[in-house]
Amino acid sequence: MEFGTSSVVFAPLVGWPVIYVLAGLSVLLVALALWRGLSGWWIRALALTAVLAALANPALQEEERANLSDIVILVVDESASQGLGDRTDQTARAVAAVEAEVAGLPNTELRIHRLGDGEEDAGTLALTALAEALAEEPRARIAGALLITDGRTHDLGLVPNLPAPFQVLLTGREADWDRRLVIKNAPAFAIIGEEFKLDLRIEDIGAAPAASEVELTISIDTEEPATYTVPLNEDLELPVTLQHGGANVLQFSVAPVDGELTDRNNAAAVQINGVRDRLRVLLISGEPHAGERVWRNLLKSDASVDLVHFTILRPPEKQDGVPVDELSLIAFPTRELFVEKIEEFDLIIFDRYRMRGILPMSYIENIVTYVRGGGTVLVAAGPEFGAVDSLYRSPLAEILPVAPTAQVIEEGFRPALTDLGRRHPVTEGLEEAAPEGGWGRWFRAIEVEYLDGQILMTGPRDLPLLVLNRVEQGRIAVLASDHAWLWGRGYEGGGPQLELLRRLAHWMLKEPELEEETLTATVLGEAMTITRRSMLEDAPGPVTITAPDGAEVVVEMPEASPGRYQAVWQAPMLGLYRLEQGDLTRVIAVGPAAPREFVETIASGEDLAPLAAATRGGVVRLEDGFPDIRTVEDGRPAIGRGWIGITPREAYLTTDINVATLLPAWAWLMLAAGLAVLAWLVEGRKGAKAA
Numbered sequence: 196m197e198f199g200t201s202s203v204v205f206a207p208l209v210g211w212p213v214i215y216v217l218a219g220l221s222v223l224l225v226a227l228a229l230w231r232g233l234s235g236w237w238i239r240a241l242a243l244t245a246v247l248a249a250l251a252n253p254a255l256q257e258e259e260r261a262n263l264s265d266i267v268i269l270v271v272d273e274s275a276s277q278g279l280g281d282r283t284d285q286t287a288r289a290v291a292a293v294e295a296e297v298a299g300l301p302n303t304e305l306r307i308h309r310l311g312d313g314e315e316d317a318g319t320l321a322l323t324a325l326a327e328a329l330a331e332e333p334r335a336r337i338a339g340a341l342l343i344t345d346g347r348t349h350d351l352g353l354v355p356n357l358p359a360p361f362q363v364l365l366t367g368r369e370a371d372w373d374r375r376l377v378i379k380n381a382p383a384f385a386i387i388g389e390e391f392k393l394d395l396r397i398e399d400i401g402a403a404p405a406a407s408e409v410e411l412t413i414s415i416d417t418e419e420p421a422t423y424t425v426p427l428n429e430d431l432e433l434p435v436t437l438q439h440g441g442a443n444v445l446q447f448s449v450a451p452v453d454g455e456l457t458d459r460n461n462a463a464a465v466q467i468n469g470v471r472d473r474l475r476v477l478l479i480s481g482e483p484h485a486g487e488r489v490w491r492n493l494l495k496s497d498a499s500v501d502l503v504h505f506t507i508l509r510p511p512e513k514q515d516g517v518p519v520d521e522l523s524l525i526a527f528p529t530r531e532l533f534v535e536k537i538e539e540f541d542l543i544i545f546d547r548y549r550m551r552g553i554l555p556m557s558y559i560e561n562i563v564t565y566v567r568g569g570g571t572v573l574v575a576a577g578p579e580f581g582a583v584d585s586l587y588r589s590p591l592a593e594i595l596p597v598a599p600t601a602q603v604i605e606e607g608f609r610p611a612l613t614d615l616g617r618r619h620p621v622t623e624g625l626e627e628a629a630p631e632g633g634w635g636r637w638f639r640a641i642e643v644e645y646l647d648g649q650i651l652m653t654g655p656r657d658l659p660l661l662v663l664n665r666v667e668q669g670r671i672a673v674l675a676s677d678h679a680w681l682w683g684r685g686y687e688g689g690g691p692q693l694e695l696l697r698r699l700a701h702w703m704l705k706e707p708e709l710e711e712e713t714l715t716a717t718v719l720g721e722a723m724t725i726t727r728r729s730m731l732e733d734a735p736g737p738v739t740i741t742a743p744d745g746a747e748v749v750v751e752m753p754e755a756s757p758g759r760y761q762a763v764w765q766a767p768m769l770g771l772y773r774l775e776q777g778d779l780t781r782v783i784a785v786g787p788a789a790p791r792e793f794v795e796t797i798a799s800g801e802d803l804a805p806l807a808a809a810t811r812g813g814v815v816r817l818e819d820g821f822p823d824i825r826t827v828e829d830g831r832p833a834i835g836r837g838w839i840g841i842t843p844r845e846a847y848l849t850t851d852i853n854v855a856t857l858l859p860a861w862a863w864l865m866l867a868a869g870l871a872v873l874a875w876l877v878e879g880r881k882g883a884k885a886a
Contacts, residue, residue: 204256204854214250221247235874242870249863257853263846264302265338268328269293271309272344274319275792279456282345282366282798285817289343289364296824303338303841306331315720316769318349318791322806326355334358338826339812339833339841345798346814349791359842360812360833367798368818372401374409374452375460375794379430385443387469390436395463397449398428401797404454412448416782420446437469441707444782446771459743460793464771464784473501474704477532477540480506481548481579486680490546490575493683493696503532503540507553533558537565541704547577547677550584559589566594566669571703576641577677578603596648596664597673599641607636608655610676610690616651618730618758620709621663621698625691635687637678649711649730663702670703714738714779721769721785727752727760727776735760735776743770752776815839 207214221243228236271290277283290307297305310324321344329337340357343364379394397409409427414420415438425431437443445465451458476494480487483506494502533554537543543562566572574595579585581599592598616622640654648664654676663672682690702709711730716723729735740748752760766772769786800807800814807813813834815822823838833840858866 202256202258203857204254206252206254208250208252208860214247217250218247233874235877238870238874238877242867242874245863245867245870248858249860249867252856252860254854254856257855259852261848262302263336263848264304265300265841265844265846266332266336267293267297267303267305267338267841268325268332268340269305269307270321270325270328270340270342270344271307272319272321272342272348273309274312275790276319276345276347276796277366279345279796280367280371285366286343289366289817289821292821293341293343293364293824300824300826300841302843312790312792313349316786316791319344319347320350321348322350322353322355326353329355329357333846335846336844338844341839342803343817344803346800346803347792347795347798348802351802354806357806357810359810359844360827360840361807361810362812362834362839363800363803363807363814364821365798365800365814365816367816369816370402371456371797372399372403372454373456373460373796374399374403374449375796376411376447376449376463377794378447378463378465381445381465382467384468384470385435385437386472387437387440389472390434393433393435393445393465394430395433395447396428396430397425400795401456409449412446412450414446416444435467437467439705439707440469440471443467443469444784446782456796457793459770459790460796462771464782466784471499471541471704474499474542474700475501475540476503476542476544476700478502478504478544478546479548480504480546481551481577482507484547484577484677486575486677487546489680489683489692490544493693507548507551529554529558533561537561538570540570542571542573542700544573544575545586546575547579548574548586549579549582550586550589556590559586559591563590563593566671567667569668571670572672573699573703574671574673575677575679576643576673576675578639578641580641580643580675594664594666594671595673596646596662596671597643597659597675598646599643602642604640604642604655604658605638606655607638608640609633609636610652610654610660613650613653614757615649615730616661618728619649619651619663619711620713620728621702622651622661622695623758625695628691628694630688632688634690635681635685637676637681639676639678641675643673643675661699663699670705672699672703712779714774714776714781716772716774716781716783718766718783718785721766723764723766723772723783723785725750725752725762725764725774726755727779729758729760738762738774738776740764741773741775742766743768743772812839 224243225236225240228239269290271286277286294305297303306328308324308328310321312318313320321342325340325342329340337359339359340361341364343366345366346363375398377396377398379396381393382391385391397411399406406427408424410422411425412420412422435445443466445467446462448462451461478490478494487506491504494500562572574586580587581601581603585599587595587599612622612626637654640658640660643659645659645662648662650659650662652661654660660675661672663670679692682692698709707713711728713728716725725738727735727738734754735752737749737751740750742748750762750764752762755761766785769790770784772783772785774781774783804814811831811833825838825840826843827833827840829842833842
């Protein structure tokens with residue numbers, strides 16, 4: 196609808212300050228005339244006013260205006276928590292009711308904006324969506340803003356500048372209740388074998404039935420879960436001890452209960468990386484040699500290694516007549532190391548060691564028992580390995596993966612990876628970092644016969660060079676050469692001695708990332724990268740993924756490199772996923788086990804009420820029925836029993852403007868001159884009469 200208005204506007208011929216100064220002078224002149232008793236003072240005043248009007252140049256402005264409709268903004272929360280209970284139906288009915296109510300208001304339009312879950316588990320960003328909706332419309336036309344939500348918004352720090360009443364239409368019901376499990380603190384790292392405390396709480400929120408205890412199920416990685424009865428609504432302090440290095444996934448869950456809103460927050464998972472406080476290594480060098488210092492420097496360069504190193508400088512058969520109490524050498528504490536404290540070592544290295552009677556056979560049997568029980572031994576062999584006093588001539592032969600032939604090959608050769616070595620995590624990818632022309636040469640190898648285990652590297656004549664083997668719970672490795680130190684010295688370009696020995700030590704210490712048969716997964720956003728490493732000749736087949744809602748998906752695993760199979764899969768939701776491939780199982784969390792949308796599930800308008808009250812709006816529960824929408828004047832309360840209000844804005848658009856001056860400048864000047872003459876005549880006539 197269009198209508199017209201008229202108003203007087205000014206287009207001054209000079210600046211307003213000049214006009215203000217002239218107006219002041221005019222007032223002084225009129226006051227002077229009045230003080231002197233001039234009878235024409237008022238005519239003089241009119242003349243001066245005409246001059247000022249000429250300078251101000253008044254004009255008549257006529258506008259043609261078109262009415263603009265008012266706009267009501269409706270933001271609809273469609274986040275995950277809005278799918279609990281019957282909130283979806285409540286929301287749909289509320290949207291339909293708002294559409295019908297606004298349609299019945301004159302000259303009013305409705306703008307609907309919908310929002311889902313925020314990216315990267317940001318939760319419900321309702322106020323952000325409201326601010327964006329307000330930015331899209333002219334503020335002068337906003338008559339009101341409505342938000343249909345359960346009240347659980349996660350951007351309360353953002354307060355939109357609202358020009359009209361803000362109303363919250365709250366979904367959910369007063370009788371709703373939920374049980375949730377909350378991890379209150381969880382370290383990112385923990386020392387293997389040392390106990391630490393993890394705090395959690397299981398609580399009922401909302402109108403929950405009376406209960407005092409609940410069964411809590413705990414499992415670590417893929418171990419069999421254990422169930423305990425624990426108190427409800429109390430902080431719990433759980434002692435936890437990690438058994439292996441790398442990622443340890445701890446899962447906690449409580450069984451779903453009839454009547455609770457959701458079971459998505461009944462479980463939680465934390466990933467804690469197990470680290471070793473100190474890696475205790477016992478290095479026994481049978482005699483001084485060129486590679487001994489390399490071994491020592493290599494192990495001492497790692498701050499996490501606690502090295503105990505002994506070198507046999509004076510074997511028992513050396514009789515030089517020097518009294519023992521005058522020797523500066525330290526006696527080899529054989530009983531202390533191999534009987535009393537052998538279990539304290541993570542790794543024992545025999546570097547060119549030979550049996551000279553220093554270690555009795557019973558002590559060697561202790562080492563064998565140590566390995567079978569989970570210990571690790573590395574034998575770096577030299578020429579003595581094939582001699583009559585070789586370690587192979589001791590009980591250690593029971594677990595050695597190779598047997599010496601007594602032949603020592605002294606010729607230049609370059610160590611090479613076997614097909615298995617190119618797939619094995621200890622040596623995988625080492626060739627890629629080799630300098631141009633290949634690794635540097637070694638010049639001595641011990642001829643050995645393969646007995647058992649995995650041959651990762653070969654030497655001259657394709658003889659075994661590096662052999663690994665598992666012995667019951669423990670592990671043993673043999674390096675059939677004492678020239679690895681040439682790589683450390685950079686001879687002919689050197690080689691990856693540091694990386695090879697680091698991986699070898701971590702494999703022997705059973706670090707998960709160095710295991711031959713592993714199923715791992717990493718998550719970036721909601722993209723899950725699944726990796727399977729296998730030493731088997733045949734492909735391991737597809738992996739079965741069980742989603743948080745119980746749905747199963749089978750994903751094929753193509754070969755990415757020798758022994759490595761990989762697939763990238765997009766997770767459809769946040770939560771805990773279980774991966775299974777053959778006898779391997781892995782648990783991985785995409786985002787938190789319980790997404791942010793399910794941390795607080797009971798509908799509440801408490802957080803939004805102050806924002807609504809600041810605009811004279813309020814919070815209305817849809818459970819009590821949908822309120823009427825009325826128009827109220829600006830500044831009046833916009834909520835009452837059974838109704839909510841919006842404020843009409845009466846905005847308009849100017850379609851045409853006509854401006855016409857009241858009088859031309861010359862007419863104003865003529866008028867001023869006439870009034871001045873009239874004043875002179877009036878005052879002259881009165882002066883003559885007085886005479």
